[in-house]
Amino acid sequence: MAQILAPSMQWQMKIMKNSTIASPLTAKMWNSLVLNPKRKGMARSTKFRVYAVKSDNGTINRMEDLLNLDVTPYTDKIIAEYIWIGGTGIDVRSKSRTISKPVEHPSELPKWNYDGSSTGQAPGEDSEVILYPQAIFKDPFRGGKNILVICDAYTPAGEPIPTNKRHRAAQIFSNEKVISEVPWFGIEQEYTLLQTNVKWPLGWPVGGYPGPQGPYYCAAGADKSFGRDISDAHYKACLYAGINISGTNGEVMPGQWEYQVGPSVGIEAGDHVWCSRYLLERITEQAGVVLSLDPKPIEGDWNGAGCHTNFSTKSMREEGGFDVIKKAILNMSLRHQDHISAYGEGNERRLTGKHETADINSFSWGVANRGCSVRVGRDTEKEGKGYLEDRRPASNMDPYVVTALLAETTLLWEPTLEAEALAAQKLALKV
Incomplete structure (x- = not known):
């Protein structure tokens, strides 16, 4: 049976009905199952959890393990989540990029661009908007040395776009x-x-x-x-x-x-x-x-x-x-x-x-x-x-x-x- 992401009790019931073994899989459970495949145990069910379903060939869904995977022993690279304010002035947008090594200051990060026509911040015929990294925070979702990056937005010519309110605030606070x-x-x-x-x-x-x-x-x-x-x-x-x-x-x-x-x-x-x-x-x-x-x-x-x-x-x-x-x-x-x-x-x-x-x-x-x-x-x-x-x-x-x-x-x-x-x-x- 295919692996299933179960967001509701109805899905849980469906999995249990149609499979021989169905239980939520945590990182700790993964180790115990591998070390002792005959061990039976049910973990506490929560509403949003990746469910492991044992299929005919014995494969197990390891999505949760991958989400929690610590890559620091294997690479110096980190993931930076660039965050900016969208066209409504209240919506937050973000996208990820790989950085070659950990950083401590926004000046160490490259500028980046995004499609402003898709966020209501630029016309389709000239849609490129440039992100300037301004503040760094630790990423609680990915952990490790991965970071969240607060950015403000500029035209390719270096002018702040109308929804960039940080630029004016920075001027006042630098007085x-x-x-x-x-x-x-x-x-x-x-x-x-x-x-x-x-x-x-x-x-x-x-x-x-x-x-x-x-x-x-x-x-x-x-x-x-x-x-x-x-x-x-x-x-x-x-x-x-x-x-x-x-x-x-x-x-x-x-x-x-x-x-x-x-x-x-x-x-x-x-x-x-x-x-x-x-x-x-x-x-x-x-x-x-x-x-x-x-x-x-x-x-x-x-x-x-x-x-x-x-x-x-x-x-x-x-x-x-x-x-x-x-x-x-x-x-x-x-x-x-x-x-x-x-x-x-x-x-x-x-x-x-x-x-x-x-x-x-x-x-x-x-x-x-x-x-x-x-x-x-x-x-x-x-x-x-x-x-x-x-x-x-x-x-x-x-x-x-x-x-x-x-x-x-x-x-x-x-x-x-x-x-x-x-x-x-x-x-x-x-x-």
Whole structure:
């Protein structure tokens, strides 16, 4: 009988019915079967596992062994997975190439090209787009010295293509004034897990709704927590890769999760968030679950999904920093529409003034107030220094855009004295 990849219980039953021996094969089981072919044993069944089927001539499917094969004793070559952002500005694309030896810095990697007409980033008659390696992470899927490579995209003439937001962010973060302020970012990425065929949240009855929000946030239990294995697998994959992930939790809406990246300095924040999103896409792919970064995946009395961005500068973290934070908030209020227009598609469905959000059309701030545009923590107020939390960015925001805009607005942009005085009066700020 032919070897079968069994993604469901129905396939498992079919294999068992039509074959004499059918059991999931792990690397350890392979060795035990070869050493002791008469030994009988069944391993724990999981939903997505390569099944070994003994055929008439005794051949065994060794796909799992090959996937886990360590090639380092046999070659110095490694596999580099080049990752870039596609034409929608939120989709991640990737392809692999062999590198002759392990590398430690992106400058050691060659540039590469791809077909931009297939990603919505170039016309068919001039489709070549060039990838520039920018950041390296360890590959948790292939292991060994294999790597993931975050790239940005350019025309053959060396101009950044329109969807390359990293280029502009790198310019802002290389400004001497910005560098001297050592901008820290902590980004809270919320996401929703959907059932594959129906695109309905994981754990929800198909075509129906679970009980109202309340019992699900940071909860445990089969009736309250849906997708914990995916969250945990992603957590460990990020740690392995070298992503500065700092925590994770179940969110208010069932089937929704969050993880935090940071504190990260400057352009590193965007690199780490994009790589973490790639890992999450790969893990949900393997689990047979759909990842959604829609800011309001379910209409009605359900929380949306944001990407709250915590931000501080050296001056904010030092004595007298609270006055610096208030000045930053003042600048942010004056550029509210500029920020909103760059904070994610569909964000108007989320920023309604309900479900722990501020209304999209107005700017507000407060201490410990999750219904404001910008929140300042109680500890920051008490200590007179710390950070602010911009609660406006949507879950599908581009971290390069958001972090660069925050740095630009608070460190490089200067309002007129009249505008500053008016905004201070409106927000009751004394700076």
